Amino acid sequence: MRIIVVGKEGQVARSLAERARAHGAQAVLVGRPKLDLADPSGIEDALIDTGGDVIVNAAAYTAVDQAESDRELAEAINGIGAGVVAGAAASMNVPVIHLSTDYVFDGTADRPYREDDPVSPLGVYGASKLLGEEAVAAEAENHVILRTAWVYSPFGKNFVKTMLRLAGEREEVGIVADQQGSPTSALDIADGIIAVSRNLIERPEDRSLRGLFHMAGTGFATWAEFAAEIFAVSSRLGGPSAKVRPIATSDFPTPAKRPANSRLDCTKLKEAHGVVLPPWRSSLEVCVKRLIGEARKEVAR
Ligand SMILES: NC(=O)C1=CN([C@@H]2O[C@H](COP(=O)(O)OP(=O)(O)OC[C@H]3O[C@@H](n4cnc5c(N)ncnc54)[C@H](OP(=O)(O)O)[C@@H]3O)[C@@H](O)[C@H]2O)C=CC1
Ligand SMILES: Cc1cn([C@H]2C[C@H](O)[C@@H](COP(=O)(O)OP(=O)(O)O[C@H]3O[C@@H](C)C(=O)[C@@H](O)[C@H]3O)O2)c(=O)[nH]c1=O
Numbered sequence: 071m072r073i074i075v076v077g078k079e080g081q082v083a084r085s086l087a088e089r090a091r092a093h094g095a096q097a098v099l100v101g102r103p104k105l106d107l108a109d110p111s112g113i114e115d116a117l118i119d120t121g122g123d124v125i126v127n128a129a130a131y132t133a134v135d136q137a138e139s140d141r142e143l144a145e146a147i148n149g150i151g152a153g154v155v156a157g158a159a160a161s162m163n164v165p166v167i168h169l170s171t172d173y174v175f176d177g178t179a180d181r182p183y184r185e186d187d188p189v190s191p192l193g194v195y196g197a198s199k200l201l202g203e204e205a206v207a208a209e210a211e212n213h214v215i216l217r218t219a220w221v222y223s224p225f226g227k228n229f230v231k232t233m234l235r236l237a238g239e240r241e242e243v244g245i246v247a248d249q250q251g252s253p254t255s256a257l258d259i260a261d262g263i264i265a266v267s268r269n270l271i272e273r274p275e276d277r278s279l280r281g282l283f284h285m286a287g288t289g290f291a292t293w294a295e296f297a298a299e300i301f302a303v304s305s306r307l308g309g310p311s312a313k314v315r316p317i318a319t320s321d322f323p324t325p326a327k328r329p330a331n332s333r334l335d336c337t338k339l340k341e342a343h344g345v346v347l348p349p350w351r352s353s354l355e356v357c358v359k360r361l362i363g364e365a366r367k368e369v370a371r
């Protein structure tokens with residue numbers, strides 16, 4: 071199986087490159103300058119030129135706060151560009167797997183969100199990702215949209231790396247304790263995407279495999295609980311640690327509003343695709359171990 075991945079340096083793109091090898095698949099990463107989601111004219115040619123059995127769009131404008139003052143570009147990349155990738159997949163006659171976010175919800179529900187719950191993004195990033203969901207569904211019948219959340223990995227920018235950096239600089243960090251969600255390892259997302267890809271290729275006529283699914287780490291946490299666990303694991307492994315001071319969202323003002331509840335109910339994915347991501351704590355441990363190991367190697371050099 072040859073997977074065309076849109077995105078090169080991102081967390082999910084790099085995780086797909088790494089995990090594909092372990093699954094006996096091949097991931098071919100394509101991104102800027104060859105493929106720029108903000109420039110629709112070159113997208114289809116770049117994908118045809120790359121060639122593969124399935125297209126995974128792992129590229130996006132992901133700077134949540136910056137998007138508030140950069141709507142046009144966020145919509146171009148996450149909305150229009152995403153639709154063009156899906157249209158290209160349809161013309162190449164291959165399935166497209168698209169990634170979306172918990173931030174399409176406003177977080178007012180009192181239980182984990184299901185796929186058919188009403189969406190109502192609080193910010194520009196979430197709204198642009200919602201445009202992408204709509205565009206992908208309109209352009210390609212043979213699609214899967216995977217909404218995930220709170221992604222971390224050894225790669226790129228993420229909350230785990232930010233916390234480990236802050237732990238090296240401070241005794242105590244104030245972290246919001248009134249937003250709940252589903253911490254998700256990009257390496258687990260990659261495993262899930264590869265399993266979904268195989269299902270789509272093996273069962274081209276099965277409609278139950280197509281459409282919108284939630285795919286996040288198993289279990290839930292607040293950002294404060296997530297940070298506390300990062301520090302606990304790190305401290306156990308001899309890495310940097312800090313004390314978590316639980317704070318309210320109102321004590322940590324940001325340009326973009328974030329949902330208070332972004333827990334995702336992933337039952338539909340399990341039933342259709344047989345995919346369940348591991349408990350978030352066990353995957354977090356794998357990631358922190360790796361980051362601390364890498365930091366040690368860096369120091370030893
Ligand atoms: N991060 C998170 O917490 C969450 C992410 N998601 C979604 O998951 C997907 C993957 O996210 P993640 O891996 O964390 O993203 P990252 O922020 O780690 O990486 C984003 C990727 O998008 C690429 N990219 C950005 N702009 C363009 C462009 N104009 N043309 C081509 N490529 C571009 C970047 O390319 P380059 O390497 O050149 O910079 C990079 O490879 C996205 O759809 C995101 O919305 C969903 C929920 C949570
Ligand atoms: C750095 C920091 C953050 N926070 C809070 C702010 C915010 O509510 C929460 C997480 O901050 P971040 O900026 O890392 O997270 P954010 O950029 O909102 O992460 C989101 O990214 C996009 C791409 C998604 O799709 C979402 O699923 C989600 O993962 O932690 C603190 O309370 N204290 C701190 O010191």
Ligand SMILES: [Mg+2]
Pocket residue numbers: 133134
């Ligand atoms: Mg951020």
